[in-house]
Amino acid sequence: MSTTVISRKKLVVIGAGMASGRLLEQLFEAAPGAYDVTLFNAEPRGNYNRLMLSPVLSGEKTYEQIVTHDDTWYTAHHVDCRFAEPVTRIDRKNRVVYSNSGGAPYDALVIATGSAPFIIPVPGKDLPGVVTYRDLEDTQAMMDTAGKDAVVIGGGLLGLEAAAGMAARGARVTVIHLMGHLMERQLDPAAGYLLQKDLEKRGITVHCKGATKAILGNDRVEAVLLEDGTVYPADLVCMAVGIRPEVRLANDAHLEVERGIVVDDALRTSDPHVFALGECVEHRGQVFGLVAPLYDQAKVLAKTLLDQPAVFAPVQTATKLKVTGCDLYSAGDFADAPGREDIVFRDPGRGIYKRLVLEDNRIIGVVMYGDTNDGAWFHGLMKDATDIGPMRDTLIFGPAFQGGAAPDPMAAVAVLPPEAEICGCNGVSKGTIMDAVAGGACTLDAVRACTKASASCGSCTGLVQQVMALTLGGAVADAPAGMCKCTDHSHEDVRRLIRSMGLKSIPAVMQELGWKSVGGCHSCRPALNYYLLAEYPLDYQDDRQSRFVNERNHANIQKDGTYSVVPRMWGGVTTPAELRAIADAAEKYDVPMVKVTGGQRIDLLGVRKEDLPHMWADLNAAGMVSGAAYSKGLRTVKTCVGKEFCRVGTQDSTGLGIRLEKLMWGSWTPHKLKLGVSGCPRNCAEATCKDIGVVCVDSGYNIVIGGAAGMEVRETEHLASTPSEDEAIRIILAVTQLYRENARYLDRIWKWMGKVGLDWIRAQVVDDLENRRALVERFEISQSVYRRDPWADLSTPSETPKWAPLADLTLEAAE
Amino acid sequence: MTIFVDIGPLDAIPRQGARVVKTGQGCVAVFRTMDDQVFALEDRCPHKGGPLSEGIVHGTLVTCPLHNWVFDMNSGAAQGADEGHVRTYPAKLQGGRILLDATLIRARSAA
Ligand SMILES: Cc1cc2nc3c(=O)[nH]c(=O)nc-3n(C[C@H](O)[C@H](O)[C@H](O)COP(=O)(O)OP(=O)(O)OC[C@H]3O[C@@H](n4cnc5c(N)ncnc54)[C@H](O)[C@@H]3O)c2cc1C
Ligand code: HEM
Ligand code: SF4
Ligand code: FES
Numbered sequence: 072m073s074t075t076v077i078s079r080k081k082l083v084v085i086g087a088g089m090a091s092g093r094l095l096e097q098l099f100e101a102a103p104g105a106y107d108v109t110l111f112n113a114e115p116r117g118n119y120n121r122l123m124l125s126p127v128l129s130g131e132k133t134y135e136q137i138v139t140h141d142d143t144w145y146t147a148h149h150v151d152c153r154f155a156e157p158v159t160r161i162d163r164k165n166r167v168v169y170s171n172s173g174g175a176p177y178d179a180l181v182i183a184t185g186s187a188p189f190i191i192p193v194p195g196k197d198l199p200g201v202v203t204y205r206d207l208e209d210t211q212a213m214m215d216t217a218g219k220d221a222v223v224i225g226g227g228l229l230g231l232e233a234a235a236g237m238a239a240r241g242a243r244v245t246v247i248h249l250m251g252h253l254m255e256r257q258l259d260p261a262a263g264y265l266l267q268k269d270l271e272k273r274g275i276t277v278h279c280k281g282a283t284k285a286i287l288g289n290d291r292v293e294a295v296l297l298e299d300g301t302v303y304p305a306d307l308v309c310m311a312v313g314i315r316p317e318v319r320l321a322n323d324a325h326l327e328v329e330r331g332i333v334v335d336d337a338l339r340t341s342d343p344h345v346f347a348l349g350e351c352v353e354h355r356g357q358v359f360g361l362v363a364p365l366y367d368q369a370k371v372l373a374k375t376l377l378d379q380p381a382v383f384a385p386v387q388t389a390t391k392l393k394v395t396g397c398d399l400y401s402a403g404d405f406a407d408a409p410g411r412e413d414i415v416f417r418d419p420g421r422g423i424y425k426r427l428v429l430e431d432n433r434i435i436g437v438v439m440y441g442d443t444n445d446g447a448w449f450h451g452l453m454k455d456a457t458d459i460g461p462m463r464d465t466l467i468f469g470p471a472f473q474g475g476a477a478p479d480p481m482a483a484v485a486v487l488p489p490e491a492e493i494c495g496c497n498g499v500s501k502g503t504i505m506d507a508v509a510g511g512a513c514t515l516d517a518v519r520a521c522t523k524a525s526a527s528c529g530s531c532t533g534l535v536q537q538v539m540a541l542t543l544g545g546a547v548a549d550a551p552a553g554m555c556k557c558t559d560h561s562h563e564d565v566r567r568l569i570r571s572m573g574l575k576s577i578p579a580v581m582q583e584l585g586w587k588s589v590g591g592c593h594s595c596r597p598a599l600n601y602y603l604l605a606e607y608p609l610d611y612q613d614d615r616q617s618r619f620v621n622e623r624n625h626a627n628i629q630k631d632g633t634y635s636v637v638p639r640m641w642g643g644v645t646t647p648a649e650l651r652a653i654a655d656a657a658e659k660y661d662v663p664m665v666k667v668t669g670g671q672r673i674d675l676l677g678v679r680k681e682d683l684p685h686m687w688a689d690l691n692a693a694g695m696v697s698g699a700a701y702s703k704g705l706r707t708v709k710t711c712v713g714k715e716f717c718r719v720g721t722q723d724s725t726g727l728g729i730r731l732e733k734l735m736w737g738s739w740t741p742h743k744l745k746l747g748v749s750g751c752p753r754n755c756a757e758a759t760c761k762d763i764g765v766v767c768v769d770s771g772y773n774i775v776i777g778g779a780a781g782m783e784v785r786e787t788e789h790l791a792s793t794p795s796e797d798e799a800i801r802i803i804l805a806v807t808q809l810y811r812e813n814a815r816y817l818d819r820i821w822k823w824m825g826k827v828g829l830d831w832i833r834a835q836v837v838d839d840l841e842n843r844r845a846l847v848e849r850f851e852i853s854q855s856v857y858r859r860d861p862w863a864d865l866s867t868p869s870e871t872p873k874w875a876p877l878a879d880l881t882l883e884a885a886e
Numbered sequence: 887m888t889i890f891v892d893i894g895p896l897d898a899i900p901r902q903g904a905r906v907v908k909t910g911q912g913c914v915a916v917f918r919t920m921d922d923q924v925f926a927l928e929d930r931c932p933h934k935g936g937p938l939s940e941g942i943v944h945g946t947l948v949t950c951p952l953h954n955w956v957f958d959m960n961s962g963a964a965q966g967a968d969e970g971h972v973r974t975y976p977a978k979l980q981g982g983r984i985l986l987d988a989t990l991i992r993a994r995s996a997a
Pocket of ligand 3: 753
């Protein structure tokens with residue numbers, strides 16, 4: 072041991088984390104004797120690899136394996152270790168830092184206090200059992216959750232690593248995420264969807280668009296309550312909603328602090344004797360959350376401390392999630408902006424998604440999921456700003472690939488399990504078709520003959536052909552055209568695949584079915600939104616932004632951009648009070664035209680958008696709801712007065728109409744749905760040109776469907792007759808549900824009927840009682856969600872301001 | 887150099903949606919894409935004056951709600967067979983706030 076004790080300069084370091092650890096390594100290597108080092112740490116231990124807490128949590132590593140500097144190392148470098156001793160104060164004037172056990176003088180001071188996890192200020196946040204994810208103590212609390220319920224708030228990097236780690240320990244884990252998809256800062260919706268799917272496969276429940284309202288419990292945490300009323304049981308809650316630089320000491324010492332401690336390029340703070348590095352600093356407006364730039368800072372600060380010139384310049388950092396089996400990679404900027412282009416590659420079969428964002432023939436952003444092998448290569452091209460022009464066409468396939476085949480459009484069908492249903496009419500599975508082909512049926516007719524697949528409505532023909540092609544190893548005749556330029560799959564295929572693959576969101580459909588565009592188009596988005604809400608009424612969250620203006624704004628847009636408002640009049644029956652409220656609203660909002668519609672109600676035309684919610688609130692107050700005169704859904708049930716007043720009426724047509732309208736209002740259908748009920752064959756309600764009509768007769772009710780009175784004028788055809796009003800209603804609900812489940816978006820009933828045949832419809836809803844019952848039940852399930860007034864939902868104090876302009880610059884002083 | 891004026895928080899516009907700003911030069915539609923880019927376009931379709939702010943937003947395109955013309959929000963150019971141009975204005979995002987070209991405060995005659 073050396074005995075030459077020269078009075079060396081004193082360096083005090085606050086925080087024994089990743090950044091200061093690297094700094095000390097650099098310093099001791101470059102100039103072993105330059106400083107006497109005192110190292111304070113709030114944690115009762117020295118430097119360990121914080122990144123590796125996740126493998127410790129999941130059980131893939133032990134704490135001992137992630138220690139960076141052990142006692143031997145500190146002793147060898149004569150570091151005075153003051154662990155479990157948080158610094159409480161910096162006295163800059165006298166250059167001393169204080170902890171609760173006394174002071175330590177310095178010539179140079181380094182603040183490396185890292186970050187503090189952000190705690191959302193909800194009731195219950197301080198209950199025992201609520202942890203964050205930052206240090207070993209947090210990790211140990213989470214390791215102890217086997218067999219218990221754990222809720223992670225926050226679906227970013229940290230939250231997901233916590234969730235996956237606890238799931239690996241045998242906890243039942245739920246992730247609550249505020250945004251629409253996971254890791255929204257690193258991933259676009261498509262990649263976020265794939266990630267969610269992989270996590271769900273591990274038994275993790277993911278709740279997106281979930282805002283935490285409170286953490287519940289008496290002596291310790293018991294559950295988490297969301298704004299939407301959902302409650303998740305919890306023995307442990309991990310808050311991982313973000314971090315903020317730990318700047319309290321610096322603030323108290325009056326150093327310059329913005330979001331972080333402000334440092335210059337040499338990592339000096341506003342005091343020339345005080346330096347800072349790591350997550351606690353802010354450099355040129357930027358704060359840090361990943362280690363790569365902190366290591367660069369450590370290099371620079373080591374030089375600064377040795378009076379050598381050095382400049383810190385942050386480089387772009389890539390993100391990887393450390394959850395075994397979830398491969399994702401994201402770097403750079405992947406937002407759309409002027410002059411940027413995308414190259415997208417999807418391989419639904421293998422769950423792969425890659426997207427490159429280009430600007431001026433250079434890569435500026437990379438998002439990859441499923442196969443991230445080429446990440447480093449793309450990142451290299453990005454950092455070097457390489458001109459990718461010459462390899463543009465094959466770029467996305469990576470360095471190993473030059474000039475390969477296009478992705479396989481049949482991939483989605485290829486990955487379907489054999490039991491997946493292909494033909495809904497006849498219940499034929501993929502396996503059955505493959506068996507038939509293997510058994511020698513190599514034409515479509517032959518397959519139809521022996522399996523009945525696509526032999527009924529025929530809408531699954533494309534899929535059947537794809538299954539045959541896969542089995543035979545070649546193409547089989549032409550499949551029907553794609554639903555729009557974004558996909559080669561037909562409407563029918565998409566619908567069927569939504570069902571058989573259990574796809575529950577628009578990004579899911581686009582990813583799994585290999586959509587060719589980034590966000591769809593105006594023709595597929597509304598269709599997908601409808602298919603999803605019809606298929607999963609309880610799970611699917613209606614996407615307003617995928618709806619046409621009228622359905623988004625719940626009013627009909629007019630050619631001048633104003634709207635029309637039509638309140639519902641059940642069966643065309645109104646009251647003086649309702650009429651008075653309508654008249655009042657018309658006057659109050661200066662309605663230019665009040666008109667009686669062909670659907671037996673009153674239209675207020677020419678209403679300004681910002682007035683809509685106010686007018687709705689007024690009409691709601693008088694007991695009226697939206698007439699949905701704008702929807703691809705139930706419009707009106709037109710009735711005649713029937714036997715209550717009419718001298719030739721046979722049944723209570725008005726009453727039946729009102730019953731039907733009250734059961735069916737709010738339902739979404741592939742196209743608009745108009746009903747009519749006439750009290751006798753004189754047919755004053757014109758029921759025989761409606762989508763669904765009822766013509767009453769002495770013996771009961773004739774139900775007719777498939778009428779139209781638009782550009783196409785068609786008379787309805789007879790579906791069924793029944794003596795019972797209740798049965799008439801059940802048949803009508805069943806045929807509506809059959810139409811909802813099977814018709815192509817924007818096909819009216821007559822068009823759908825032309826494709827599947829009236830006989831098939833009759834077999835489903837009239838003859839097959841069991842099926843009728845099931846259809847009615849599914850309609851009811853859907854209505855339990857959708858039988859509600861959008862006007863009431865949208866005229867609330869929080870929604871109403873959104874209908875007005877965002878800002879009015881004409882009121883600003885022109886300067 | 888463009889001078890910008892703060893018109894509100896990003897959160898005030900839904901993803902894949904738009905809000906209108908009244909300006910000295912008429913209504914301007916401010917759009918927010920799925921990945922939080924903002925664009926500002928004149929809220930008047932060159933075809934028959936449809937309010938583009940009510941259109942469906944897909945990628946960086948918007949479809950007019952009246953007759954389905956499609957415009958690229960980067961350039962304002964109509965896509966496909968349709969010919970026409972919507973005026974675009976400088977807009978940007980800074981610290982979660984939307985900033986719009988401040989010259990819009992002035993009336994067109996003065997601009
Ligand atoms: C679970 C987890 C996983 C991560 N995964 C990754 C990853 O995969 N990739 C990546 O790049 N980054 C990752 N990070 C982020 C990375 O760990 C941080 O960027 C890095 O640790 C920051 O280094 P630092 O030195 O600034 O702060 P820290 O490492 O947090 O060190 C700060 C230290 O200062 C101490 N301290 C604070 N105040 C005082 C005081 N008043 N007195 C004394 N001591 C004090 C703290 O106790 C702490 O030990 C992860 C973080 C966590 C928590
Ligand atoms: C682009 C096509 C169409 C447009 C723009 C349109 C427009 C309208 C408008 C503005 C109304 C008044 C209701 C309101 O203001 O909200 C209305 C109602 C009506 N339309 Fe159409 N319509 C279209 C297609 C059709 C077709 C194809 C038919 C016939 C099959 C039809 C039949 C009716 C009937 C019967 C009503 C009265 C219904 C009610 O009161 O809600 N319309 N339509
Ligand atoms: S349809 Fe028959 S019952 Fe109804 S009003 Fe006309 S004549 Fe009377
Ligand atoms: S007004 Fe926009 S497309 Fe006609």
